[in-house]
Amino acid sequence: MRVLAFIPLVAVLMTAGCVKKIQGVKGSVNKQEFGKTARGEAVDLYILTNKNGVEAAITNYGGIVVRLKTADARGRLADITLGFDTLQGYLGSHPYFGAIIGRYGNRIGKAKFTLDGHEYKLAANNGENSLHGGIYGFDKKVWAAVAESDEQGQRLTLTTQSADGEEGYPGKLDVTVVYTLTDDDELRIDYRATTDKPTVINLTNHTYFNLAGQGSGDVLDTEMTIAADRFTPVDAGLIPTGELRSVEGTPFDFRKPSTIGARIEDGSEQIQLGLGYDHNYVINRTAPGLALAARAVYPKNGRALEVWTTEPGVQFYTGNFLDGKVLGKNLNAYQRRSGFCLETQHFPDSPNRPDFPSTTLRPGAEYRSTTVWKFRSEAIRK
Ligand code: GLA
Numbered sequence: 001m002r003v004l005a006f007i008p009l010v011a012v013l014m015t016a017g018c019v020k021k022i023q024g025v026k027g028s029v030n031k032q033e034f035g036k037t038a039r040g041e042a043v044d045l046y047i048l049t050n051k052n053g054v055e056a057a058i059t060n061y062g063g064i065v066v067r068l069k070t071a072d073a074r075g076r077l078a079d080i081t082l083g084f085d086t087l088q089g090y091l092g093s094h095p096y097f098g099a100i101i102g103r104y105g106n107r108i109g110k111a112k113f114t115l116d117g118h119e120y121k122l123a124a125n126n127g128e129n130s131l132h133g134g135i136y137g138f139d140k141k142v143w144a145a146v147a148e149s150d151e152q153g154q155r156l157t158l159t160t161q162s163a164d165g166e167e168g169y170p171g172k173l174d175v176t177v178v179y180t181l182t183d184d185d186e187l188r189i190d191y192r193a194t195t196d197k198p199t200v201i202n203l204t205n206h207t208y209f210n211l212a213g214q215g216s217g218d219v220l221d222t223e224m225t226i227a228a229d230r231f232t233p234v235d236a237g238l239i240p241t242g243e244l245r246s247v248e249g250t251p252f253d254f255r256k257p258s259t260i261g262a263r264i265e266d267g268s269e270q271i272q273l274g275l276g277y278d279h280n281y282v283i284n285r286t287a288p289g290l291a292l293a294a295r296a297v298y299p300k301n302g303r304a305l306e307v308w309t310t311e312p313g314v315q316f317y318t319g320n321f322l323d324g325k326v327l328g329k330n331l332n333a334y335q336r337r338s339g340f341c342l343e344t345q346h347f348p349d350s351p352n353r354p355d356f357p358s359t360t361l362r363p364g365a366e367y368r369s370t371t372v373w374k375f376r377s378e379a380i381r382k
Pocket of ligand 1: 095096106131238315317321343
């Protein structure tokens with residue numbers, strides 16, 4: 001067990017779970033044992049806390065964000081992410097709660113793609129398509145972890161290597177994901193990767209948010225804004241048709257705040273295909289760098305989340321496949337639409353769509369992607 005803290009002021013020894021906690025005005029990083037995988041690999045939980053008490057608990061199993069405690073308008077902290085209390089839950093079957101997704105977030109059509117004239121076959125784990133990196137994706141890897149604390153914030157650096165051919169993808173890939181919790185109440189995720197052969201890559205994080213607090217019902221009353229004039233309509237397998245369609249006059253128009261539930265059952269073709277929202281939006285951007293992708297607010301407690309990213313797209317997914325069968329934290333049965341995801345990404349199926357922004361990574365180049373979650377609050381509206 002290691003404890004890292006920047007100017008620690010108070011040290012408290014908690015006996016339960018043998019957790020030693022050092023709290024400082026500048027925040028702290030605590031490391032505790034989280035359990036072992038079926039293969040016997042030891043896994044830890046890193047609890048990053050900032051000076052305001054905002055907490056991000058992240059495990060090096062799958063780089064999963066296990067807990068995220070942020071403040072509402074009254075300053076009350078609540079855990080806003082769906083997931084499990086223990087590692088055991090994450091080792092079982094679950095819909096990617098909080099996880100880092102790789103090598104390719106979202107779907108690749110017919111589980112294959114051609115790069116430089118070679119066809120690569122992937123595991124079909126979603127009908128005939130490949131989803132979220134395949135059967136043994138980055139969400140199931142035990143990552144090497146280093147925790148640090150300095151004036152930039154509390155930082156967890158996760159690294160892993162993916163072998164040439166893993167899950168069918170070419171190239172030995174070295175990957176680094178850095179989570180930084182700042183005193184500005186932001187969790188920044190920096191993704192980096194290099195390869196020794198041409199490959200494709202699309203990393204993201206699959207956290208499910210509920211701004212009322214996880215386990216407190218559906219997210220239909222949450223107000224969503226998505227900074228996108230266009231989205232990528234899909235076919236029955238949720239593979240983009242290739243069209244970049246205007247959101248104008250459709251239930252996909254979130255350019256002005258709208259509750260998630262207002263149009264989610266409107267019966268239009270794309271809503272039916274997604275069983276709700278499960279679509280990639282083309283983020284409006286005027287320059288490279290971080291752009292606002294989306295803003296969500298729960299009007300009844302004023303808790304807000306902004307998602308900024310360097311990526312061209314964001315998958316807005318409203319937990320349509322949650323069905324109450326997964327028992328999560330405090331034995332909460334996560335029902336349909338009890339969380340939403342904003343998965344920043346390149347567009348789905350890009351390896352088969354030369355007209356989409358490229359997901360190709362070549363030797364000598366570095367894959368770089370950054371997403372920032374800004375935890376905010378605003379006046380309560382009843
Ligand atoms: C993504 C997909 C959804 C679903 C979830 C996991 O968000 O877009 O269709 O597969 O992952 O359940």
